[in-house]
Amino acid sequence: MKSSYLPIIGIEVHVELRTKSKMFCSCHNRHFGQKPNTNVCPVCLGLPGALPVPNIKAIEETIIIALTLNCKINSVFWFDRKNYFYPDLPKGYQISQHFAPIGINGFLPVFGEGKSGKIGISDVHLEEDTGKSLHTEETTLLDYNRSGVPLVEIVSKPEIHSSSEAKEYLKRVQQTIRWLGFSDCDMEKGSMRLEANISVAETNQAGNYQLPEYRVEIKNLNSFRFVEKAIDYEISRQIKILESGLLPKQETRGFNSQKGVTYPQRGKEVAKDYRYFPEPDIPPFKFSSKQISKFGENISEMPWQAEDNLMKLGVKGQWVKIIARRKETVRLFLESQRLSSNKISSQELAGWMVNKKTKQDTKPKDLVEEILTEKNKFSLSEDRIAIFAEQAISENPKAVADYRQGKTQVVGFLIGQVQRKSQGKADPNIVTKILLRKLKQNK
Amino acid sequence: MDLWRLSINQIKKLIKSGQVSPEEVYKVFLSRIKKFNPGLNAFITVIEKPEIDKTKKDAPLFGIPFSMKDVYMTKGIKTTAGSAILKNYISQYDAAVYRRLKQAGAVLIGKTNCDAWGHGVSTENSDLMTTKNPWNTDFVAGGSSGGSGACLAKDMAVFDIGEDTGGSIRLPASFCSVVGLKATYGLISRYGAIAYASSLDTVGPMARTVEDCALVLEAIAGKDRLDATSSSLPIPKYSQQLNKSIKGTKIGIPKEYFVKGLDQEVAQKVKQVINRFEKMGARIIKISLPMTKYAIAVYYLIAPSETSSNLSRFDGIRYGKGRGKFGDEAKRRILLGTFALSAGYYDAYYLKATKIRTLIKRDFEKAFKTVDVIVAPVSPTPPFKIGEKADDPLQMYLADVFTVPISLAGVPSLSLPCGFSQKGLPIGFQIIGPHFQEAKILNFGHQYQKESGTFREYEN
Numbered sequence: 001m002k003s004s005y006l007p008i009i010g011i012e013v014h015v016e017l018r019t020k021s022k023m024f025c026s027c028h029n030r031h032f033g034q035k036p037n038t039n040v041c042p043v044c045l046g047l048p049g050a051l052p053v054p055n056i057k058a059i060e061e062t063i064i065i066a067l068t069l070n071c072k073i074n075s076v077f078w079f080d081r082k083n084y085f086y087p088d089l090p091k092g093y094q095i096s097q098h099f100a101p102i103g104i105n106g107f108l109p110v111f112g113e114g115k116s117g118k119i120g121i122s123d124v125h126l127e128e129d130t131g132k133s134l135h136t137e138e139t140t141l142l143d144y145n146r147s148g149v150p151l152v153e154i155v156s157k158p159e160i161h162s163s164s165e166a167k168e169y170l171k172r173v174q175q176t177i178r179w180l181g182f183s184d185c186d187m188e189k190g191s192m193r194l195e196a197n198i199s200v201a202e203t204n205q206a207g208n209y210q211l212p213e214y215r216v217e218i219k220n221l222n223s224f225r226f227v228e229k230a231i232d233y234e235i236s237r238q239i240k241i242l243e244s245g246l247l248p249k250q251e252t253r254g255f256n257s258q259k260g261v262t263y264p265q266r267g268k269e270v271a272k273d274y275r276y277f278p279e280p281d282i283p284p285f286k287f288s289s290k291q292i293s294k295f296g297e298n299i300s301e302m303p304w305q306a307e308d309n310l311m312k313l314g315v316k317g318q319w320v321k322i323i324a325r326r327k328e329t330v331r332l333f334l335e336s337q338r339l340s341s342n343k344i345s346s347q348e349l350a351g352w353m354v355n356k357k358t359k360q361d362t363k364p365k366d367l368v369e370e371i372l373t374e375k376n377k378f379s380l381s382e383d384r385i386a387i388f389a390e391q392a393i394s395e396n397p398k399a400v401a402d403y404r405q406g407k408t409q410v411v412g413f414l415i416g417q418v419q420r421k422s423q424g425k426a427d428p429n430i431v432t433k434i435l436l437r438k439l440k441q442n443k
Numbered sequence: 444m445d446l447w448r449l450s451i452n453q454i455k456k457l458i459k460s461g462q463v464s465p466e467e468v469y470k471v472f473l474s475r476i477k478k479f480n481p482g483l484n485a486f487i488t489v490i491e492k493p494e495i496d497k498t499k500k501d502a503p504l505f506g507i508p509f510s511m512k513d514v515y516m517t518k519g520i521k522t523t524a525g526s527a528i529l530k531n532y533i534s535q536y537d538a539a540v541y542r543r544l545k546q547a548g549a550v551l552i553g554k555t556n557c558d559a560w561g562h563g564v565s566t567e568n569s570d571l572m573t574t575k576n577p578w579n580t581d582f583v584a585g586g587s588s589g590g591s592g593a594c595l596a597k598d599m600a601v602f603d604i605g606e607d608t609g610g611s612i613r614l615p616a617s618f619c620s621v622v623g624l625k626a627t628y629g630l631i632s633r634y635g636a637i638a639y640a641s642s643l644d645t646v647g648p649m650a651r652t653v654e655d656c657a658l659v660l661e662a663i664a665g666k667d668r669l670d671a672t673s674s675s676l677p678i679p680k681y682s683q684q685l686n687k688s689i690k691g692t693k694i695g696i697p698k699e700y701f702v703k704g705l706d707q708e709v710a711q712k713v714k715q716v717i718n719r720f721e722k723m724g725a726r727i728i729k730i731s732l733p734m735t736k737y738a739i740a741v742y743y744l745i746a747p748s749e750t751s752s753n754l755s756r757f758d759g760i761r762y763g764k765g766r767g768k769f770g771d772e773a774k775r776r777i778l779l780g781t782f783a784l785s786a787g788y789y790d791a792y793y794l795k796a797t798k799i800r801t802l803i804k805r806d807f808e809k810a811f812k813t814v815d816v817i818v819a820p821v822s823p824t825p826p827f828k829i830g831e832k833a834d835d836p837l838q839m840y841l842a843d844v845f846t847v848p849i850s851l852a853g854v855p856s857l858s859l860p861c862g863f864s865q866k867g868l869p870i871g872f873q874i875i876g877p878h879f880q881e882a883k884i885l886n887f888g889h890q891y892q893k894e895s896g897t898f899r900e901y902e903n
Contacts, residue, residue, distance in 0.1 A: 042516075042536045042635075046756050048529070049516045049538060049635040053671045083752050083784070092755025142760075275784035277793060280642035280749060282671050 005242065006201045006209055007235045009160035011227075013173050015065075015152045015183045016129060016191040017058050022148040023128045024052030024095065031132075031145035032189050044128075044148035046090030051281050054079070058126060058150035059102070059285065060295065061182045065152055066103025066124040067296045068176055074100045075292075078284035079126075083275040088131035088142055096153075098276040100284075101125035108176070110168045111304075119169045120157035127151050152183075158197065158211065163231035167224050170194065172304075179303040179327050187222050194221045198231060199248070200238045214250040218262055221255055230255040234262050298327070306330045313337070314346040319354050328360040329353070335364035344371050378427035382434065385418065385426045389434045392417040403439055411435060446471045447598040448901060451507055451655045454601065458506045465506030465550065469493040472508045472552055476599045482580060484572040485593040487513045488521050489553040496548065504662055505548030510600040512588045513554040514561065515646075516635035517541055520551075524637045525587075526559040526773070527570035528757050528764045538635020539667045540604055540646050547662040552600050555590025559770050560754065561608055561639035563587050564842040567833050568772040575829065576618060578868055578900075582826040585618030587611040591649050592619030596900070602650040602659050606636055608643045609742055610821075610846025613858035616649055617821035617871025620860040620898045622656050622888070623649040625846075627879045628853035629674040631660075632667030638753040640746035643850050652897055653859060653888040657681035660881060676879055684882045685889035690724030692887075695814030699735035700845055706824040712862040712870045713820045719894060720818065720887075728814055732806040737799050738848035743840060744783050744796035745851070751780030775836060800851045807852040807877075816887055817875040820845055821858045825868040849875055857884045859891065860898035869898065 022029050025043035042050035063073055080098040103124035110119050129149035134141040154173060160166045174185045174192060185192040196218045201209035216234060221227045233255075238248045253262040278284075301309075307324040310333070315323065323333050337349055344352075352358065352371050392414050393400055399410045411432070418431045446454070446468065457463040473491070480486050499505050511517070514524045516534040523529045541551070558568035566574040566589035574589040576582040577596040584593040588605035592615030595603055605612035607625035616623030624647045631646040638644060648659035658681075665678040696717060701710060721727050754777060759765035769777065783792040810817060822842055832838045849856045856875040863869055874891075876884040896902050 047516075047535055048522070048524070048532075048637045048756070049514075049633075050536075051634050051670050051672075053669060081752055083755060085755070085758060087760055090756060090761070092758060093752050273786045275752070275781065275786075275789075277748060277752070277784055277789070280640075280672075 004203050005239050006203050007161050007231070008158045008199045008201050008209075008211060009162075009166055009231060010158040010197040011156045011160060011166060011169065012195040012197070013154040013156075013170065014193040014195075015154070015177055015185060017061055017150040017152060017182050018184065018191075019055055019057045019061065019150055021055060023055050023058055023126070023150040024148055027148065029149055031149060032191075034145050036141070036143035036145060039145045040147065044090070045144055046092075046147075052095055052279075054282055055150060061180075062102050062124065062126045062152050063287070063292065063295045064180060064299065065154075065177060065182065066106065067292075068180060068299045068302075069103065069106040069108055069121050069124060069154065071103030071106030071121060071124055073103055073287065073292045075289070076100060076284055076286050077102050079279040079282050080276045081279050082127075084272075086130065087140065088133045088144075088147070090131065090144060090147060094127060094130065095279055095282070096127035097125035098274075099278065108169065108172050110165065110172055119165075120159045122155045122157045124152065124154050127153060163228040163235070166196065166231055167228050170224055170227060175303045178325055179306075180299075181326050181328065190222075194227055195219050196221060196227060196231060198234045198238070200235060200242060202242070212247075214248050216248060216250070216262075217252045218255055219252060219265070226255055226257050229257075229260050230262055233260060237262065301327070301330075303327070310346075310350070315350040316347060319347075319350040322354050323350055326360055332358070332360060332362060332364055332367065336367045339364050340368045340372070344368065344375075376425075378425060378430075380422050380425040380427075382430060385422065385430055386434050386438075388418045388421040388426070389414075389431065389438055391421065392435070393438055400439065411439075447475055450652055451504065451601060451658050454507060455505070465495045466493065468506055469495070469508050469550060469552065472598070472600055475597065476553060479577070479597040479599060482575065483577055483584075483593045483597065484574045485555055485584075485590040485597070485599060486510070486553045487523055487525070487556050487571060487590070490520070490551055493550050493552070495550055496545065499546070499548030502546065502548030503658065504544065507549045507601050508552040509544065509549050509602045509604070509659075510553045510555050510591065510594050511541065511551065511604040512557050512591050512606050514557065514606050514637040515541055515554075515604065516637075517551065517554070520554070522554070522637065523571065524560050525557040525566070525569040525571055527768045527770065528762055529637075530571065530764075532762060536635065539632035539669060540663050541635065543663045544604070549662070553594075555588070555594050555603065557590055557606075557611075558587035558772070560637070560750065560773055561587040561606060561611055561644075562750070562772045562776055564610065564614055564839055565589065565827070565829070565832070567829065568770060570770050573829060576826050576868070578620065578826075578863075579866070581828055582868060583618065583829050585615030585822075585826065587615075588623075588649065589615045589618075592616055592621055592623070595619065595621040595649055595651055598651070602648055602655055604659075604663070605647055605649045606639075607645050607647055607850065608639045609746060609850045610843040612647045612649060613821050613846050613856060613871075613873055614842065616858040617860070618826040618869060620863075620869035620871070621649060621651055622653050622860070622897075623647065623858045624656050624660065624881070624885075625849065625856045625858070626660070626664070626881060627674075627855045629672050630664050630855070630879065630881065632670040632673050634667055634669040638749075640749040641753060642749060643742075643746060645850075651899065653857070653885055653892050654682060654685060656857070657685060657885045657889070660885075664881075674879065679882050681882050681885050685886055687886050688724070689720070689887055689890050692725045692816070693728050693814040694720055694725045695728050695730040695810055695817040697730050697732045697735070697810070697817060697819060699732050700819040704823055705820060708825060708864045709820050709823065709870050713818070713872045716861045716872050716891070717818060719891065723890065723894060730810050730814060730817070732810060732848065734799065734803045734806045735848050738803060738851055739840060739844055741796045741799045741803065742843070742847040742851060743779070744792050745800065747776040747780035748783045748793050749780065751777045751784065772836070803848055804852040806848075807854050807875075811877040815876075816884055819873055819875065821871045821873045822846075825864040825866070825870055845873070849873075854878055855881050855884055857888045859888050861895070862898060
C-alpha cells in the first residue's frame with residue numbers, strides 16, 4: 001500500500017412528512033396499509049390537465065427542519081421538474097427542488113463512536129414521493145397511494161469517513177426530525193429512507209486528499225445496521241480494486257442484507273440527465289428574513305441537549321430518551337416541574353408521563369393537579385396505617401382466627417376495614433404489607 | 444328571424460320570457476352542426492342530448508349552447524387534444540372552466556378539433572382531421588383552436604372556449620372572422636386543460652361579438668384554488684364597461700409589426716382600423732417593441748421545452764398508446780425541447796430564452812407607460828391553403844410571429860375581424876392591453892364593432 005486510504009461518504013436521507021394532506025393535492029396523506037389506489041385524485045395520478053397546488057404546511061415544516069439543521073434559508077426558492085421515466089412516476093417528472101432548494105449549507109453536530117464534530121449538510125429540499133411498483137412473477141402492479149406524499153430530502157456533504165460516523169449522523173437526523181414531530185422516521189414503514197454515496201480517496205503524507213473521480217451509490221438501505229454493513233463492505237471492496245491499480249466503476253449498487261454484500265444493480269449505467277427546469281405550474285416563494293426568523297423561534301434547543309438537561313434534573317434511564325423524543329414533551333415536563341414547586345420529584349414526574357402515556361398537548365397545570373390528586377389520595381403515612389391495621393385486627397378476632405386456620409382470603413376483608421378507617425387515603429399495597437406482617441407477628 | 448344569429452343577451456331574453464325553451468335553442472344549433480360540420484370538420488365530439496340544468500334558470504348563461512376546444516376535461520366525455528394517443532380517452536373529471544360554465548347555466552354542445560396538443564397554426568397537425576375554413580374550404584381555419592373558429596363562423600354554437608399558448612385563439616379567430624380573447628396569463632384557471640406549455644397556456648373565450656366575449660369572460664375569470672398560478676385580483680363586470688368613449692385615449696402602433704413580409708392586404712386593412720380609431724378620437728402614437736425579433740426563437744425554445752416535459756406522461760403505460768403514436772410535429776417539439784433542457788445546453792438555450800422573455804415583457808411594460816392599448820395585425824398573411832405549408836415547419840412557425848411576443852409577455856390581446864382579402868378570406872387585427880386590463884381592450888373592441896360591424900357572412 002503506497003498511501004493510506006480515506007473513505008469519502010455522503011448520505012441522502014428521505015423523510016416523509018406526516019402533514020394532513022399530500023404535497024400538491026388535497027388527498028389524505030396516508031398510504032401505509034391502505035387498499036391500493038384508494039387514496040388518489042387527478043393531481044397525484046398525473047391525469048392530463050391536473051395541476052399541483054403546494055402544501056404550505058409542508059413548506060413551513062421543511063423550513064423548520066432546515067433551520068434546525070443550521071441551514072441558510074434561500075430568500076427566494078421554488079420547485080423544479082426532475083424529468084425521468086419510471087412506471088410509478090405518473091407525470092414522467094417529479095416535482096422537486098434543484099436550483100434553489102429551501103435550505104442550503106447547514107451542519108449537524110455528531111458525537112459518539114465516530115469522530116466527534118460537524119457533518120456538513122449541502123441542502124434540504126422538498127419534493128413529492130412516487131407511487132409504488134409491486135413486482136409479481138407475471139406482472140408489475142402500480143399503487144399510487146404514496147404518489148404525492150411530501151418528502152424532505154436531506155443531503156449531507158461528503159464529509160463522513162466511516163460507517164460508525166455514518167450511523168451516528170443518521171441517528172442524529174432521525175432524532176432531530178422526530179423531536180420536531182414532523183415524521184415518525186420509521187424505516188420499516190418507509191417514512192425514512194437512506195442512500196449512501198461511497199468512494200475511497202488516497203491521502204498523501206500530510207493527510208490531504210482529492211475527491212475521487214468515481215462514486216458508488218447504494219440504494220434502499222432500510223436500517224442503520226445495513227448502512228453500517230454496506231459501507232464497510234463497500235469500503236473494503238473499493239480498496240481492493242484501488243490496490244490492484246484500477247478505479248472502481250461509477251455505478252449504483254444494491255445491498256443484499258442476508259449475504260452482507262453489495263451488488264451491481266441491473267440496467268446499463270447511463271449518465272443521468274434529469275433536464276431540470278423551474279416548475280411553471282407553481283410560482284416561486286419569497287419569505288422575508290423576519291418571517292424566517294419567526295420559524296426559528298421554537299428551536300432553541302436540540303434533543304441531545306434536552307437529554308443532558310433531563311439527566312441533570314434527576315431523570316434516569318430510558319425515561320430520558322422517551323421524554324426527549326419530542327420537544328413538546330420536554331416543554332410539558334419542564335413547565336410541570338416548575339409548577340409543582342418540588343411537590344413532585346423529577347423522577348416521579350417522568351415516570352408518570354411515561355407510564356400514563358401523557359399526551360403532549362396536556363396542560364402542565366392539569367398534569368400537576370392530576371399527579372398531586374393521585375398522591376394525596378394515599379397521603380396516609382405508614383405509622384397511621386399501622387394504627388388502623390392494629391385496630392382492625394383487634395376488632396375482628398373471628399377473621400383473625402379464620403386466617404390462622406388457613407383462610408387467607410379474609411385478608412381482603414381486613415384490608416377493607418383499614419380502608420374504611422383511613423377514608424381511602426391509604427395505599428392498598430402498604431395496607432396489605434402491614435396487615436400481613438402484623439397477622440404473622442400476633443401469632 | 445334566425446335564432447342562431449342572436450347574441451347571448453338576445454337569446455337569454457327569449458328564454459326568460461318563455462318565447463323559446465333551452466331545448467329549442469339547443470336544437471337550432473345542433474341542426475347547424477348537422478348541416479355544416481360534415482364539410483368543415485370543426486367538431487371531434489357532438490353531444491346529441493343536452494344536459495340542461497333547470498336549477499340554473501337565473502344563472503347568467505342559462506340555456507346558451509357552447510363548444511370547447513377538445514383539450515378541456517369533461518367528465519364522462521371524450522377529450523382527445525386532437526391526438527391519436529388520446530383518441531378514445533374519456534375524461535375522469537371536469538376542467539375548472541367547464542365547471543364554471545355549467546355553474547353559469549351554459550350547455551355544452553360539442554368539442555372542437557385542434558392541432559394535436561396545441562402544436563400548430565392550421566389544425567393540419569391534428570392526428571384526427573383537418574378543419575376547413577368556412578369562407579373557402581380549400582383554406583385552413585387557423586390553429587391550433589381551428590375547430591373553434593370554424594364552429595363560430597358558421598354559428599354552430601353561441602360561443603366557444605379556446606386555448607391560446609402562442610396564438611392559438613387569435614389566429615383562428617382572425618382566419619375565420621370571429622372574436623377571440625387571449626387573456627392575461629393567470630386570469631382564468633388552467634385546471635383541467637391538457638397542458639401544452641404551462642408557462643404560456645391561457646384559457647379564453649371565442650365568440651361572434653366582443654360583447655358576448657365579455658359576458659363569457661365574466662363567468663370564467665378569477666381565482667381558482669386548483670391553479671396555483673391563477674390570480675386573486677377581483678373580476679370586474681366586463682360587459683358593463685364596453686360603452687366607455689375612447690376619445691382622448693392613446694393607441695400605440697409598434698413599428699416592428701409593420702415590416703417587410705407583412706401581406707399588403709393585411710397591412711391595408713389594419714391601417715384602415717387605425718384610421719377608424721383616429722376618427723373615433725383616439726391618438727395614434729408610433730412605438731417600438733425592439734425585442735420583437737427574438738420572440739419566435741425564444742418561443743420555440745420555451746414552449747417545446749415545457750411540452751417535452753408535459754407530454755412525457757403519455758408513455759404507453761396508462762393511456763394505451765405508445766410514444767410512437769405521437770405525430771411528426773409533437774415528436775419534433777419533444778426532441779427540440781429535450782435538447783434545449785439537456786445538461787450542457789440548458790444555459791445556452793432554455794435559460795437564455797427565459798432571460799430574453801423577461802426583456803420582451805419589459806418592452807410591453809414600457810410601452811404601456813405611454814399608451815393605453817397597442818393595435819397590430821394578428822397574422823402576417825390571410826389564411827393559407829391547406830397543404831401549402833405542411834412540408835415547411837419553419838414557415839408554419841412564422842404564422843405566429845405577431846402573436847407569440849404577447850404570449851411571452853403574458854399580456855392580454857383581443858383578436859377581431861376587420862375585413863376580407865380580394866379572394867374573400869378574413870383578415871383580423873389585435874388590440875393588446877396591459878396585464879389584467881381585459882376591460883380596456885374589450886371596451887376598444889366593442890367600440891370598433893359598433894362603428895365597423897362584426898364582418899359576419901350575413902352582415903350587409
